[in-house]
Amino acid sequence: MKFAKLGKSNIEGSVLALGTWSFGGWTWGGQDETAAIDAVHAAIDCGINLIDTAPMYGFGKSEEIVGKAIKDRRNDVIIASKCGLRWDCADGVHFFDTGKDDIKDNGNIGVYRNLRPASIRLEVENSLKRMNIDCIDLMQTHWQDPTTPIEESMGELLKLQEEGKIRAIGASNATVNELKQYLSVGDLVVNQEKYSMIDYEMEDSGQLNFCADSSIAFLAYSPMAQGLLSGKVTPERKFNEGDQRLRYERFSTENRVNMQKMLSEFANIAETHNATMAQLVMAWTLQQRGCTHLLVGSRNIQQAKENAASADINLTTEEVASMTAILKEYRKILV
Numbered sequence: 001m002k003f004a005k006l007g008k009s010n011i012e013g014s015v016l017a018l019g020t021w022s023f024g025g026w027t028w029g030g031q032d033e034t035a036a037i038d039a040v041h042a043a044i045d046c047g048i049n050l051i052d053t054a055p056m057y058g059f060g061k062s063e064e065i066v067g068k069a070i071k072d073r074r075n076d077v078i079i080a081s082k083c084g085l086r087w088d089c090a091d092g093v094h095f096f097d098t099g100k101d102d103i104k105d106n107g108n109i110g111v112y113r114n115l116r117p118a119s120i121r122l123e124v125e126n127s128l129k130r131m132n133i134d135c136i137d138l139m140q141t142h143w144q145d146p147t148t149p150i151e152e153s154m155g156e157l158l159k160l161q162e163e164g165k166i167r168a169i170g171a172s173n174a175t176v177n178e179l180k181q182y183l184s185v186g187d188l189v190v191n192q193e194k195y196s197m198i199d200y201e202m203e204d205s206g207q208l209n210f211c212a213d214s215s216i217a218f219l220a221y222s223p224m225a226q227g228l229l230s231g232k233v234t235p236e237r238k239f240n241e242g243d244q245r246l247r248y249e250r251f252s253t254e255n256r257v258n259m260q261k262m263l264s265e266f267a268n269i270a271e272t273h274n275a276t277m278a279q280l281v282m283a284w285t286l287q288q289r290g291c292t293h294l295l296v297g298s299r300n301i302q303q304a305k306e307n308a309a310s311a312d313i314n315l316t317t318e319e320v321a322s323m324t325a326i327l328k329e330y331r332k333i334l335v
C-alpha cells in the first residue's frame, strides 16, 4: 500500500481508501452487515487505513457499522466523515426527498443542506456517538449550503478542531471558488469530488490541477462509476430492488456493452500487470495529476482485497497515455 498526506496536515492516508456509502444499505439495495464488517477488517489487513463514511449513508447506519468494525482497531485507521446533510430538521436549503422505495421503513424523507455552525456541532457530536470514538480524523462538508456563509461553517469546524473533536477539515462537492473561500479562513486539507474515467468534470473544471497546485488532497469518490468500471457489470448483472443503479441510463444494456468493449481494449495492459480490470482502472485513475486518493466502495472481503492491491500497480507513462487515448474515444459514446 502507498500512503499520501492529507494536504498540509500530518495525517497519512492510504491512497486506496475504503468508501462505506453502501454499508448504509440505502440506495444500494441493502447490505449485509457482517459482510461490511468483514470488508473493513480485510481492507485494514491489506494496508488500507483511510475509511470514509457519512451520517447520510443509511441515516446513521454506515457510521454505526464502521464504529463496530473498528472497535478494536481504532489506532489502525483514519476516520473521515461528513456533515451538512440533515434529514431530521428542515433548516437550510431543501436538497432532495428520498424516494419511498429507498428506505422501506420510513417512506419519504426531506433532506436539507445545512452547514450552520450549531448544526455542524450537533452532527459532529452525533457522529462521535454513533462510531463510539472521541475524535474524527477528517471532517468534510458533504454538500455546500448556499444559505450559510462559508466563513461561519469553517469557523465552527476550526473551533471543533481546537477542541480536539476533529483533526482535519475537508470539503466535498465544492467549486474552486468555494474551496478558495474555505482556504481564506483556515487550513482546508481535502477536497472530495466525483471522479472516474467517465466522470471527468474535475479535469475540465481545473479542480484536479487546483488541488495539486494548492497542496490539497483530492479524494476521488465513485472512482469505479459505482461498479460499472469494474469489468463485472455485464448485461446479465441484476441489481436488488432499491438499488439506485436500476434507475440510471448509465447502467442500460447499451452502455454496459460499450463499457465492456472499452475495457476489452485495455486487456493487454491488464495482462502485463497481472491485474484485474477493476485494478487497472483504479491504477489509471490514481496516476492522474492531482488525484491523491481513491475512495472505493468495497462491499465484501473479496472486493476489499482486490481493490487494495490496485495501489501497488505502477503503469508506465506510455501505458497511461495509451489508455487515455482509448478512453477519449469511448467518452464520446459512454453515458
Ligand SMILES: NC(=O)c1ccc[n+]([C@@H]2O[C@H](COP(=O)([O-])OP(=O)(O)OC[C@H]3O[C@@H](n4cnc5c(N)ncnc54)[C@H](OP(=O)(O)O)[C@@H]3O)[C@@H](O)[C@H]2O)c1
Pocket: 018, 019, 020, 021, 022, 052, 053, 142, 172, 173, 192, 193, 220, 221, 222, 223, 224, 225, 226, 227, 228, 230, 232, 278, 295, 296, 297, 298, 299, 302, 303, 304, 306, 307
Ligand atoms: N462526497 C460525496 O458526495 C460522495 C458521493 C458518492 C460516494 N462517496 C464516497 O465514495 C465512496 C465510493 O463511491 P461509490 O461507493 O459511490 O462507488 P464506487 O467506489 O465507484 O463503486 C462501488 C461499488 O462498485 C462495486 N465494486 C467495488 N469493488 C468491486 C470490485 N473489485 N469488483 C466488482 N465490483 C466492485 C460494488 O457494488 P456491487 O458489488 O453491488 O456491484 C460497490 O458498491 C463511497 O462509498 C463514499 O464513501 C462520496
